[in-house]
Amino acid sequence: xxxxALAFDTFGTVxxxxxxxxxxxxxxxxxxxxxxxxxxxxxxxxAGYPPAMDRVRRGELxxxxxxxxxxxxxxELLDKSGNAAISDEDIDHLNRAWHRLDPWPDSxxxxxxxxxxxxxxxxxxxxxxxxxxxxxxxxxxxxCIISAELFRHYKPDPEAYLGCADLLDVAPGELxxxxxxxxxxRGxxxxxxMTAYVDRPLEYGAGRRRPSKIEDGEFxxxxxxxxxxxxxLLGTSA
Amino acid sequence: xxxxALAFDTFGTVxxxxxxxxxxxxxxxxxxxxxxxxxxxxxxxxAGYPPAMDRVRRGELxxxxxxxxxxxxxxELLDKSGNAAISDEDIDHLNRAWHRLDPWPDSxxxxxxxxxxxxxxxxxxxxxxxxxxxxxxxxxxxxCIISAELFRHYKPDPEAYLGCADLLDVAPGELxxxxxxxxxxRGxxxxxxMTAYVDRPLEYGAGRRRPSKIEDGEFxxxxxxxxxxxxxLLGTSA
Numbered sequence: 286x287x288x289x290a291l292a293f294d295t296f297g298t299v300x301x302x303x304x305x306x307x308x309x310x311x312x313x314x315x316x317x318x319x320x321x322x323x324x325x326x327x328x329x330x331x332a333g334y335p336p337a338m339d340r341v342r343r344g345e346l347x348x349x350x351x352x353x354x355x356x357x358x359x360x361e362l363l364d365k366s367g368n369a370a371i372s373d374e375d376i377d378h379l380n381r382a383w384h385r386l387d388p389w390p391d392s393x394x395x396x397x398x399x400x401x402x403x404x405x406x407x408x409x410x411x412x413x414x415x416x417x418x419x420x421x422x423x424x425x426x427x428x429c430i431i432s433a434e435l436f437r438h439y440k441p442d443p444e445a446y447l448g449c450a451d452l453l454d455v456a457p458g459e460l461x462x463x464x465x466x467x468x469x470x471r472g473x474x475x476x477x478x479m480t481a482y483v484d485r486p487l488e489y490g491a492g493r494r495r496p497s498k499i500e501d502g503e504f505x506x507x508x509x510x511x512x513x514x515x516x517x518l519l520g521t522s523a
Numbered sequence: 524x525x526x527x528a529l530a531f532d533t534f535g536t537v538x539x540x541x542x543x544x545x546x547x548x549x550x551x552x553x554x555x556x557x558x559x560x561x562x563x564x565x566x567x568x569x570a571g572y573p574p575a576m577d578r579v580r581r582g583e584l585x586x587x588x589x590x591x592x593x594x595x596x597x598x599e600l601l602d603k604s605g606n607a608a609i610s611d612e613d614i615d616h617l618n619r620a621w622h623r624l625d626p627w628p629d630s631x632x633x634x635x636x637x638x639x640x641x642x643x644x645x646x647x648x649x650x651x652x653x654x655x656x657x658x659x660x661x662x663x664x665x666x667c668i669i670s671a672e673l674f675r676h677y678k679p680d681p682e683a684y685l686g687c688a689d690l691l692d693v694a695p696g697e698l699x700x701x702x703x704x705x706x707x708x709r710g711x712x713x714x715x716x717m718t719a720y721v722d723r724p725l726e727y728g729a730g731r732r733r734p735s736k737i738e739d740g741e742f743x744x745x746x747x748x749x750x751x752x753x754x755x756l757l758g759t760s761a
Contacts, residue, residue, distance in 0.1 A: 406655075421666050434690070453655070
């Protein structure tokens with residue numbers, strides 16, 4: 286039951302979206318002389334993203350890259366908070382904060398180890414250019430970049446997991462999804478993938494952990510971080 | 524007129540398919556006790572590939588990964604040369620020789636320099652798993668792996684070049700195709716891309732250069748290898 290390839294969720298699993306986005310919003314606030322609860326703004330921005338994907342799933346919006354969904358949500362939030370007079374260029378720059386997310390402290394070292402034993406890829410709802418820019422800036426050593434964009438189906442639709450296995454030329458059961466979110470892992474499991482849960486207790490901020498209600502044995506691997514995942518998959522080196 | 528991203532043809536441009544395939548065929552011959560003109564076999568294998576793509580273009584075959592086209596051609600050539608009794612597993616291994624091609628001597632160093640100034644991707648008719656395995660083995664430092672497979676259109680169909688620009692989120696005119704083949708570069712130019720020709724005089728073997736009949740000024744850049752390309756795009760460092 287050793288996988289041939291590992292596919293990684295990115296937002297929250299590989300990168301710390303929340304503190305990176307708060308930092309970019311604070312920079313934006315300083316530049317534009319705006320004071321606001323930027324942590325709450327970051328949470329609202331992120332919270333707007335599943336309903337936006339659902340609008341695409343229901344056919345209310347055509348297929349849209351996550352950059353486009355992030356921008357729609359951002360413009361609404363800026364309007365609501367009385368910041369409607371920001372230039373398109375400044376909105377574009379702020380929106381691309383999602384290309385500039387910092388990895389968790391163990392991500393690069395863990396991926397570098399895992400890459401010696403497996404093909405490692407992203408499998409994210411983020412669009413390909415976002416994931417490519419993020420990897421280049423953060424030094425994430427992916428073997429390739431696979432995005433839901435390639436299948437025009439966001440996770441947890443089965444097309445995303447099965448499409449990833451097809452592109453990698455492995456059977457679904459030979460591919461392991463690595464994610465910090467039970468809903469994503471459940472989607473992968475329904476599609477026949479192996480699953481590894483990685484705990485990211487700080488994703489929503491210190492002391493704001495969301496209980497994840499995972500059944501015992503629900504996923505193939507439970508890991509505390511990417512170092513632990515590499516230990517479990519590659520064996521610990523003394 | 525500086526590009527934002529560079530897309531590289533791979534077979535012949537980045538990797539020396541011919542000597543790599545001959546080496547693998549010779550290994551195969553030794554293992555199976557078969558003597559043959561393996562250089563001619565390699566040339567026939569490669570020559571079978573444009574007509575096979577044309578059969579897909581005409582709808583005579585469904586969409587097929589290059590691995591599948593390579594295998595069809597290989598089986599025909601083995602049959603023709605009286606080697607029909609090879610196991611499926613051995614054929615699969617030999618077919619995956621296209622995943623194990625060696626780079627030209629300047630490829631890794633040139634790409635490593637170019638990567639500091641540009642997003643660099645493959646844009647090959649090779650399937651994604653082939654290109655990913657090749658990059659991992661040869662140490663090619665791509666920012667991402669883009670294949671004609673993602674668009675279900677082989678180069679030089681315009682969909683491949685325009686699809687690549689769309690995924691990278693750049694305008695066609697901001698993307699430069701790098702290739703050793705005029706037909707590929709002409710397809711890219713028709714689709715609105717910038718073009719860089721890189722000379723690979725040994726692609727078809729020493730002394731077997733195919734004249735390329737390029738008009739003066741037809742492509743934006745003419746380079747002798749990836750080091751020269753990096754000099755021209757990044758400026759020479761003293």
